[in-house]
Amino acid sequence: MGGFLPLLDRGPTLPGRGRVTATAVVAPLLEVRGIDAAYGPLQVLFDVSLDVAVGGRTALLGTNGAGKSTLLKVVSGLVKPTAGTVRYGGRELASLSASARARAGMVQIAGGRATFPSLTVLDNLRVGAYPFIRDRKRVASRLEAVLEQFPMLRARLGQVAGTLSGGEQQIMALGRALVAGPELLLVDELSLGLAPVVMQDVLAMVDELTRRGTALLLVEQSLNVALGITDHAYFMERGSVRFSGPTGELLERTDLVRSVFFGTASPGGSKRSSGSAR
Numbered sequence: 137m138g139g140f141l142p143l144l145d146r147g148p149t150l151p152g153r154g155r156v157t158a159t160a161v162v163a164p165l166l167e168v169r170g171i172d173a174a175y176g177p178l179q180v181l182f183d184v185s186l187d188v189a190v191g192g193r194t195a196l197l198g199t200n201g202a203g204k205s206t207l208l209k210v211v212s213g214l215v216k217p218t219a220g221t222v223r224y225g226g227r228e229l230a231s232l233s234a235s236a237r238a239r240a241g242m243v244q245i246a247g248g249r250a251t252f253p254s255l256t257v258l259d260n261l262r263v264g265a266y267p268f269i270r271d272r273k274r275v276a277s278r279l280e281a282v283l284e285q286f287p288m289l290r291a292r293l294g295q296v297a298g299t300l301s302g303g304e305q306q307i308m309a310l311g312r313a314l315v316a317g318p319e320l321l322l323v324d325e326l327s328l329g330l331a332p333v334v335m336q337d338v339l340a341m342v343d344e345l346t347r348r349g350t351a352l353l354l355v356e357q358s359l360n361v362a363l364g365i366t367d368h369a370y371f372m373e374r375g376s377v378r379f380s381g382p383t384g385e386l387l388e389r390t391d392l393v394r395s396v397f398f399g400t401a402s403p404g405g406s407k408r409s410s411g412s413a414r
């Protein structure tokens with residue numbers, strides 16, 4: 137592969153702390169503790185806790201409507217929790233807006249769609265460089281590194297993003313995240329609607345990014361995808377974490393994954409079984 141080094145030229149840094157040192161690595165990059173969240177009167181997250189290590193690769197799996205996307209939005213600042221804390225690099229984030237969190241190195245991409253369908257591919261990619269847009273050299277080198285990796289994007293720089301195919305939009309959205317060179321990448325539904333051949337490209341892209349030190353929190357429907365690119369997994373059901381452990385161990389937890397991957401879930405999530413380990 138190659139061509140990615142300029143993307144992470146600043147190295148992993150923690151807000152307010154400078155570069156990560158050997159002693160700081162033991163603390164998680166992202167620390168979510170006791171989160172409750174609600175939409176109006178409807179509570180959808182109940183005491184959710186989750187960690188992502190510095191450079192860690194973590195999957196968030198679960199039943200439909202379990203609250204995975206909501207949790208991701210709590211982390212990126214799009215949904216305000218009613219209880220609990222989110223710490224990033226040791227710093228409490230409650231007072232930080234979504235854009236300030238992005239500037240601190242946290243980038244969220246929603247799977248399957250372009251954020252700015254009426255803008256060209258080039259302008260969409262430039263949005264990723266927004267936090268350092270005045271540094272023209274850096275913008276150019278980041279863009280070049282992404283275009284080198286994805287010639288498909290170079291060929292379509294002038295195309296209006298809304299006219300890209302679904303798979304192309306997904307690659308563009310990921311390309312925009314790569315331009316940003318995030319320290320923590322939050323992805324909702326990487327594999328949604330992607331043909332297997334496109335999925336291979338996208339997986340290679342994410343894999344490369346994590347090998348270069350970007351931490352990943354990946355919401356996924358596909359256990360196979362999660363097994364391929366994450367080491368640790370959380371499984372949520374009806375707003376609560378039901379499992380936390382190595383992603384591979386989920387294969388043995390048929391009580392949990394069967395409901396999702398073999399379609400036996402009841403609407404809104406399968407029934408809680410008593411005594412099930414977290």
Ligand SMILES: Nc1ncnc2c1ncn2[C@@H]1O[C@H](COP(=O)(O)OP(=O)(O)OP(=O)(O)O)[C@@H](O)[C@H]1O
Nearest residue numbers: 175176178180198199200201202203204205206207
């Ligand atoms: N903006 C909203 N207003 C009201 N309710 C919402 C809103 N967004 C989500 N919900 C509800 O919150 C619950 C959790 O939704 P969320 O999107 O977080 O689940 P999810 O785990 O991502 O599900 P899926 O796997 O289907 O994407 C669901 O019951 C959903 O209907």
Ligand SMILES: [Mg+2]
Nearest residue numbers: 204205206324
């Ligand atoms: Mg979702």
